[in-house]
Amino acid sequence: MIDVLTRMLRTGVLTEPGAGPEDSAPTAEILHNSLYGLLGRALSIRHVDAGSCNGCELEIAALHNPYYNLEGRGVHFVASPRHADLLLVTGPVSVNMEEALKRTYDAAPDPKLVIALGDCASCGGVFGQNYASRGAIANVIPVHLTIPGCPPDPVTILTGILKAVRTIRLTA
Amino acid sequence: MEVFVEQGELMQQGADLPSNVECRRLCVDREQWLQTVQTLSSSAARLLSLWGADDRDRDGCFRIYAAWLLPASVLVLEHPIDDGGLGAATAPSYPGLARFFPSARRMQRALHDLLGVVAEEQERDERGWLRHGGWPDNLYPLRRDADGHQSYPVVSAAYPFVTVQGDGVHEIAVGPVHAGTIEPGHFRFSVVGEKMLRLEERLGYTHKGVARRFQELTQLEGHRLAARLSGDSAVAFSWAYCAALESVTTTPCPGRATLLRALALEHERMANHLGDIGAIGNDAGFAFGFTQFSRLKEDLLRANRSVFGARYLMDYVLPGGVAADLPQNAHSTLLNVYRDLEAGVLAMRAIYGEHAGLRDRLHETGRLGREIAEQMGALGLPARASGVACDLRADHPWAPYDKLLQKLSDKAPLWPITHPDGDVAARVQVRFDELLQCLELCRVLLEEISSPALSGPAQRSVQAALPAAAPYRLGMGLIEGWRGPVMVALETGTDGAIRRCHAHDSSWQNWPLLEYAILGNIVPDFPLINKSFNLSYSGQDG
Numbered sequence: 059m060i061d062v063l064t065r066m067l068r069t070g071v072l073t074e075p076g077a078g079p080e081d082s083a084p085t086a087e088i089l090h091n092s093l094y095g096l097l098g099r100a101l102s103i104r105h106v107d108a109g110s111c112n113g114c115e116l117e118i119a120a121l122h123n124p125y126y127n128l129e130g131r132g133v134h135f136v137a138s139p140r141h142a143d144l145l146l147v148t149g150p151v152s153v154n155m156e157e158a159l160k161r162t163y164d165a166a167p168d169p170k171l172v173i174a175l176g177d178c179a180s181c182g183g184v185f186g187q188n189y190a191s192r193g194a195i196a197n198v199i200p201v202h203l204t205i206p207g208c209p210p211d212p213v214t215i216l217t218g219i220l221k222a223v224r225t226i227r228l229t230a
Numbered sequence: 231m232e233v234f235v236e237q238g239e240l241m242q243q244g245a246d247l248p249s250n251v252e253c254r255r256l257c258v259d260r261e262q263w264l265q266t267v268q269t270l271s272s273s274a275a276r277l278l279s280l281w282g283a284d285d286r287d288r289d290g291c292f293r294i295y296a297a298w299l300l301p302a303s304v305l306v307l308e309h310p311i312d313d314g315g316l317g318a319a320t321a322p323s324y325p326g327l328a329r330f331f332p333s334a335r336r337m338q339r340a341l342h343d344l345l346g347v348v349a350e351e352q353e354r355d356e357r358g359w360l361r362h363g364g365w366p367d368n369l370y371p372l373r374r375d376a377d378g379h380q381s382y383p384v385v386s387a388a389y390p391f392v393t394v395q396g397d398g399v400h401e402i403a404v405g406p407v408h409a410g411t412i413e414p415g416h417f418r419f420s421v422v423g424e425k426m427l428r429l430e431e432r433l434g435y436t437h438k439g440v441a442r443r444f445q446e447l448t449q450l451e452g453h454r455l456a457a458r459l460s461g462d463s464a465v466a467f468s469w470a471y472c473a474a475l476e477s478v479t480t481t482p483c484p485g486r487a488t489l490l491r492a493l494a495l496e497h498e499r500m501a502n503h504l505g506d507i508g509a510i511g512n513d514a515g516f517a518f519g520f521t522q523f524s525r526l527k528e529d530l531l532r533a534n535r536s537v538f539g540a541r542y543l544m545d546y547v548l549p550g551g552v553a554a555d556l557p558q559n560a561h562s563t564l565l566n567v568y569r570d571l572e573a574g575v576l577a578m579r580a581i582y583g584e585h586a587g588l589r590d591r592l593h594e595t596g597r598l599g600r601e602i603a604e605q606m607g608a609l610g611l612p613a614r615a616s617g618v619a620c621d622l623r624a625d626h627p628w629a630p631y632d633k634l635l636q637k638l639s640d641k642a643p644l645w646p647i648t649h650p651d652g653d654v655a656a657r658v659q660v661r662f663d664e665l666l667q668c669l670e671l672c673r674v675l676l677e678e679i680s681s682p683a684l685s686g687p688a689q690r691s692v693q694a695a696l697p698a699a700a701p702y703r704l705g706m707g708l709i710e711g712w713r714g715p716v717m718v719a720l721e722t723g724t725d726g727a728i729r730r731c732h733a734h735d736s737s738w739q740n741w742p743l744l745e746y747a748i749l750g751n752i753v754p755d756f757p758l759i760n761k762s763f764n765l766s767y768s769g770q771d772g
């Protein structure tokens with residue numbers, strides 16, 4: 059236990075004031091305040107892998123590390139689409155995931171936001187469309203915002219989430 | 231051919247197959263296929279992959295290929311099947327391998343889904359593996375006369391899972407959309423109370439038709455798709471692809487680029503191991519472990535960006551070499567990162583080893599015995615954690631690993647790193663040990679990269695030009711990725727086209743092991759056990 063405590067103390071607080079060095083990156087405060095102002099509570103995100111290569115997932119997972127500290131900024135990943143304000147969808151839509159994606163979309167309560175994350179989700183990426191791939195997410199469910207990149211880095215994802223929440227009012 | 235008796239003799243047969251490892255190719259008829267498979271099954275051979283091609287446009291045949299890892303080389307069997315003329319009433323078939331090599335079962339189903347060639351088995355599983363009703367029953371996308379471009383409406387059909395009967399037995403269905411940020415797949419548990427009696431996996435959800443997609447790309451574009459088969463193994467897959475292409479065109483990759491590829495591959499291994507150890511801690515209720523390791527991983531990814539130009543190296547390995555040399559200050563940056571990583575990993579290893587709560591969750595959980603691992607043809611990290619010593623970097627060393635083995639100091643254990651226990655704790659331990667070995671290896675690689683022998687202007691090149699490849703040549707790339715072996719078999723077409731490209735991830739071999747490892751464990755431990763294997767969905771589904 060002593061070891062754990064010592065290491066915690068030595069590590070200190072790593073969360074960066076801004077989500078990254080770039081000017082355009084949202085600061086913790088802006089993100090937090092924007093979300094709070096818009097929703098009056100935390101933003102709940104449901105991630106859906108509609109056929110991705112797992113690269114985009116790794117960068118979403120990175121948002122939970124102490125540098126980005128997404129949960130600490132009022133963004134919460136939930137286990138069920140029924141609890142979600144926003145669907146963060148990755149991958150080209152594989153034909154085998156089409157039905158599951160549609161069902162997940164239907165299960166999310168209105169009003170709902172959909173972000174297509176990554177090049178594949180935005181336009182089909184390197185996989186394109188064929189007998190097994192429907193390409194972009196927008197070919198299957200309505201999409202509000204795309205975040206390009208292969209995979210997009212955590213700062214880009216964070217910026218995109220904020221942009222989506224800002225531009226599209228969730229509260230009726 | 232009575233020569234098919236001894237493995238040594240087997241290797242005398244056939245011809246060299248261009249590859250980054252020692253590899254032979256043997257063309258056999260039906261009888262010889264049967265005999266050879268039987269001979270291999272009674273030897274130390276492990277099935278690596280099974281795939282097929284439609285060559286009816288060239289010689290009226292389908293071709294089935296199977297690759298085995300032998301102790302010192304790789305053997306590829308090639309079996310042409312005459313399709314019996316156009317419109318033949320019965321589907322073309324070949325003698326199945328599953329009786330001798332259980333890991334072939336799902337590969338045979340996938341091969342049927344894509345090519346419409348049937349594996350003859352006493353009890354053939356006729357359920358589709360990649361085919362979930364998304365395209366018509368009579369469409370086999372890898373047949374050259376099939377229209378793989380079209381979109382078809384999904385017609386979902388029932389998928390009968392094997393049921394377990396008994397007092398109080400019930401089923402839990404999970405997926406394909408999982409509760410966390412992970413890939414999609416379906417797990418069907420049969421449980422009594424909280425005890426798992428049986429698990430049946432159904433995968434294939436992320437099948438994107440990559441084999442077909444490869445055929446629309448040129449040979450000089452294929453590495454981009456290869457890198458995206460499984461984003462966490464981008465370097466391994468793109469290297470395997472490039473190794474296959476370079477072997478076919480007999481283009482040696484410049485020495486410096488070879489070292490840089492190895493450096494990138496080891497970084498990939500470390501990033502994944504760091505992430506996994508943290509995530510396993512998290513699943514065992516030890517959030518502190520997750521925080522610490524996700525931080526260490528982020529440090530490494532940031533170092534990647536500064537020295538390789540990207541956090542994930544999707545486009546770093548290219549045919550003929552790598553995208554760029556290290557920038558000027560890379561050495562000192564990396565040495566600092568390695569030093570901090572090592573300190574962090576050592577400290578955390580001690581904490582993981584002593585934390586009573588964690589030990590309680592990890593030890594004896596999800597045990598995969600050595601015997602089952604061997605019978606089932608386990609490969610890569612899960613095999614090593616069950617005491618099976620196998621690591622391509624040691625067993626079939628390719629450049630630059632062939633030279634590195636003796637340069638590792640006493641500090642780092644030699645490959646392959648194994649653990650006898652086969653439980654979650656063992657899979658964690660192997661990752662810890664591999665991390666430390668990687669760090670040592672990366673330092674050696676850096677030293678090599680900056681050695682005077684490589685500092686002349688001619689040696690600074692990191693990319694060789696590739697001559698045009700002759701058509702209809704087969705090449706093989708084999709790389710030990712962080713999960714295990716990653717293979718790419720590439721057949722060239724005319725005018726720089728890809729005629730056929732088959733990529734294989736060792737998850738094919740290892741997913742069925744998870745069904746054994748969970749037996750008798752409780753449902754709440756499943757996420758933990760699953761995470762300790764951390765197998766690929768996309769890399770397998772294709």
Ligand code: SF4
Binds near residue numbers: 112149150176178461
């Ligand atoms: S955008 Fe890139 S990282 Fe994301 S799923 Fe597509 S290939 Fe993978």
